Amino acid sequence: MLSRNVLRAGNAVRQQAVRSASYQTSKTPFLLNWYANPYHTPLFVAKEMGWLKDEGVDLAILEATDPSDVTEIVGGGNVGLGLKAMIHILAAKDKGIDLKSFGTLLDEPPTGLIHKKSAGIEQFSDIIGKKVGYIGHFGKVMIDDLAKQANIPQDSFETVRVGMNVTSAIMRGDIDTGVGFTNFQRIELEELSGEEAGMLRIDELNDLGCCCFCSVQYVANGDYFGENQETIAALMKGVRRATDFTIEHPDEAWGIMTKANPRLDNRLYARIFQRTLPYFSRDLRNVDRDWEKVGQFCKHLGVLETEFDQHSVWTNDLVPEAGKPSVAPVTPGGIGVDVSAFNFDNTMTKQQAAHN
Secondary structure, three states, X not given: OOOHHHHHHHHHHHHHHHHHHHOOOOOEEEEOOOOOOHHHHHXXXXXXXXXXXXXXXXXXXXXXXXXXXXXXXXXXXXXXXXXXXXXXXXXXXXXXXXXXXXXXXXXXXXXXXXXXXXXXXXXXXXXXXXXXXEOOHHXXXXXXXXXXXXXXXXXXXXXXXXXXXXXXXXXXXXXXXXXXXXXXXXXXXXXXXXXXXXXXXXXXXXXXXXXXXXXXXXXXXXXXXXXXXXXXHHHXXXXXXXXXXXXXXXXXHHHHHHHHOHHHOOHHHHXXXXXXXXXXXXXXXXXXXXXXXXXXXXXHHOOOOOOOOHHHHEOOOOOOOOOOOOOOOOOOOOOOOOXXXXXXXXXXXXXXXXXX
């Protein structure tokens, strides 16, 4: 027969379990698309500077050890908010997973096959006889499609799934080249190998006119988005303030990021941060043209099995307005420049158009 002390202890554990199960946190969990790294700086600046709390959001930033998990975790509602690449949001929709993009963090980071210069890869046909690394399903599909376009037999090269660890796979000799970002894995490869690294951009090989399929988006579970629009709008206000600060005061922003994540305080990650700065979205908005191109690209690749409107997975309704200029124009009403006469090339990237 159990003693009274054991019974009392068991009851206490059960009561504590009930209290724990019913506990409701005031924190707002947010799942990163990978481990915390330089391109997450605006989120950490917003949190560490207190700008999110100013808006009533106590953000708990969570790291993903496997980027592939984010779609199901956020899509399943285990965490309401996170980050995901544009092409993966469409893939989630195709599988019946409801994600809504409500803003842009990283705008068109150039993505392609990175390699050491000594690998002798100057054009796509140079993959013949080599091992090509890819992150996940889409990477393999893109490589195979490019080979098909170039009339390169599938058995003339080998594809190897390496996840996000393309740099270490090249360094180990497991692959000769692999899919990565110019502002991340390419920098990693240069630092670790001590030699110049090259990259064949996938958008250029496909003549897409943009590298938007790898743009990193702020996403929410569909139900969470519908039920928490005030929280999301407040989050975006704080993030907008932090993004402006990161772009305008990069040294101070990087200091805040490395204080929050001391393991990033080294030359490698500082270089990655510097190369990432041009790709932070200044206005945080989803770009209609980009979603159109990515949707059409997915259809070309044959990776979407269901028919749906690619524009149904995003909105700019909760992106804060830029606000009014702080000074008045010299001539009241402006000088009346009519831009409708300009013929902009629709194939230009946004960066090219900005400097045209």
